Amino acid sequence: xxxxxxxxxxxxxxxxxxxxxxxxxxxxxxxxxxxxxxxxxxxxxxxxxxxxxxxxxxxxxxxxxxxxxxxxxxxxxxxxxxxxxxxxxxxxxxxxxxxxxxxxxxxxxxxxxxxxxxxxxxxxxxxxxxxxxxxxxxxxxxxxxxxxxxxxxxxxxxxxxxxxxxxxxxx
Numbered sequence: 001x002x003x004x005x006x007x008x009x010x011x012x013x014x015x016x017x018x019x020x021x022x023x024x025x026x027x028x029x030x031x032x033x034x035x036x037x038x039x040x041x042x043x044x045x046x047x048x049x050x051x052x053x054x055x056x057x058x059x060x061x062x063x064x065x066x067x068x069x070x071x072x073x074x075x076x077x078x079x080x081x082x083x084x085x086x087x088x089x090x091x092x093x094x095x096x097x098x099x100x101x102x103x104x105x106x107x108x109x110x111x112x113x114x115x116x117x118x119x120x121x122x123x124x125x126x127x128x129x130x131x132x133x134x135x136x137x138x139x140x141x142x143x144x145x146x147x148x149x150x151x152x153x154x155x156x157x158x159x160x161x162x163x164x165x166x167x168x169x170x171x
Contacts, residue, residue, distance in 0.1 A: 005029055006061050008069055009036055009098040009132050011052035012077035013085025017156030018055045020146040021076050027064030032056050033145075034137040037096055037128070043136035052094050056135050066104055070097070070111040071164045076156045079115065080123035086155030095125075098132040105129060117167045120159075 012018050015033035023031040035043035038051030057069060077085055079095045099105040112125045137143075146152050 004061070005058050006066065007100055007132075008057040008059065008066060008104070009054055009100070009135060010057070010069075010073050011037060011054040011094060011096040011098070012073060012079070013053070013093045013095070013155055014088050014153070015053040015055050015138065015142065016145040016152065017154030018073075018076065019144070020154065021156055021158065022055060022057060022069065022072060025059075025064055025069070025072060027060045027062075028057060028069075029060055030058040032137055033142050034135050036098055036135045037094075037130060037133065038091075041134070041136075045139055045142065048092065048136070050091055051136070052096055053092050053138075054096070054098070054135065066107050067111060070108060072158075073097075074111065074115050074120075074125075074164060075159055075162045078121065079112075079125045079127045080121045082126045088155060094128065096128040096130060098130055100132050105131075111164070114164055114167050118164055120162060120164065 019031050019033050033055050035048040035051035036054040038049045040049030043051045083091050083094045085093045097108045108129045115125050
């Protein structure tokens with residue numbers, strides 16, 4: 001592990017499924033679910049305004065790259081549906097990347113361009129790319145939900161044989 005950890009904040013539908021899959025990646029140090037990208041201070045499940053359900057990821061960049069985290073993110077949710085994942089509909093379930101610096105923004109934009117060029121999804125990516133703002137940690141009952149309830153609700157799953165090529169490799 002390197003001496004420094006990095007932070008990523010993503011939203012891609014119900015936060016339970018995203019957390020369950022992303023926390024298992026080698027190099028992911030910690031995850032927590034919460035509300036981000038919206039207008040309500042001290043957001044809660046019952047009062048989160050325009051926030052999305054999101055996940056905060058602390059990772060070791062010496063073991064896993066930000067690009068690799070984004071590749072998994074685009075594999076486990078449908079980035080082409082606006083304000084929706086599976087049966088979950090509304091702004092809370094939008095697809096978004098909240099970058100912490102210019103490099104993350106660049107990698108996010110490049111990765112989206114690769115997803116669009118790949119044809120792996122039937123439509124164009126609608127994922128928002130915005131600077132990170134406040135992240136309000138969700139209530140304890142939402143943290144690690146699928147570890148406590150392995151058969152609980154999720155609309156996230158890894159698509160088999162889904163490998164994102166970079167545009168130069170895809171051309």
